[in-house]
Amino acid sequence: MRALFASDPAQAMGRRVPEEESTFRSCYQRDRDRIIHASAFRRLKHKTQVFVEHEGDYYRTRLTHSIEVAQVARTISGALGLNSELTEAVALAHDLGHTPFGHTGEDALHLLMSPYGGFDHNAQAIKIVTSLERHYAEFDGLNLTWDTLEGIAKHNGPVVGDLPYALAEYNAVHDLELHTHASAEAQVAALSDDIAYNNHDLHDGLRAQLFSEEEIAQLPLIGAAYAEVDTRYPDTDPYRRRHEALRRVFGMMVADVIETSRQLLAEADAGSAAGIRRLGYPVIRFSPQMWQDIRAIRNFLFARMYRAPSVMEKRAEVTVVVEELFPLFLENPDLLPRHWAREIEAAAQDRTTLARMVSDYIAGMTDRFAYAEHARLVGGKA
Known part of the structure; x- marks a missing residue:
């Protein structure tokens, strides 16, 4: 059952270029489908997260990451009574603006572009879906709904201060209300991104032998997961042991977001998607303890993976x-x-x-x- 604070396609904020609505699909479904068929989405197949594209077939790419984020986001959104179609659209689009070579490419391009307004991958994603994709006869971009554009622009929270030029240019002609928090669906997409990359970076770092299972077992959440697997499956092979442990960590993160957010949403009593935006704080969160545990895992990955000598x-x-x-x-x-x-x-x-x-x-x-x-x-x- 959909909650009162979920985004309702019948109440969507419309598209910049008006279109006749589909008989068979909601406006958010159409947004999702246009994103999947976009050239920029296909190119994510050969853009990597941490490792460079040719280093191995098993490492995550931006495409597989986006699919994993969408899967997590659908699960959380459904459990909270939100609109899973809008959540999925934002999740699938959130990395469209990334450069080649992950954040390294973005850092280099931002520095080179500093005399010309800089570079920001979230702003670039907006530019792609509003201008650079050119397949439709009546408009540039994908002509997504305001709701989806808002989610792409500010799924990580309000965008204030000096705006990236690409976002400022579009916002000047189509106000995305950048000073507010986004819909609960977009907030779900943001935390799903955190869950997905923490999970798969542990997998990829182990595969690359940048650290060992014994080392990560000393981290919060992970040690308990390995202990549970060892008790339940004492004779399983190492690969299955690793997968079973890390999928438990993954599950703990998802369950924590659902439980914490359910409580925050009940306390907020927003009553509508617009009410969520007016609250002034995010309602989709990890619990304080889970956030502390995730930060410990992030700090480990930063030191041992993102700053590893080979990387x-x-x-x-x-x-x-x-x-x-x-x-x-x-x-x-x-x-x-x-x-x-x-x-x-x-x-x-x-x-x-x-x-x-x-x-x-x-x-x-x-x-x-x-x-x-x-x-x-x-x-x-x-």
């Missing part, structure tokens, strides 16, 4: 790829895609506009394409 070496390598491609395209815009020729010509006298076009192009690259273009245009290994 740092690869970070330095891929940073050079972005650092050398950006000025090359900026000084030689004829190297940009031919179908951009008209826009490139219009931007010829405005370096900021041209730099932002270069940023869009590089941000849209997959890991493998960025490597290949660097090898072709600059030299070095592909």
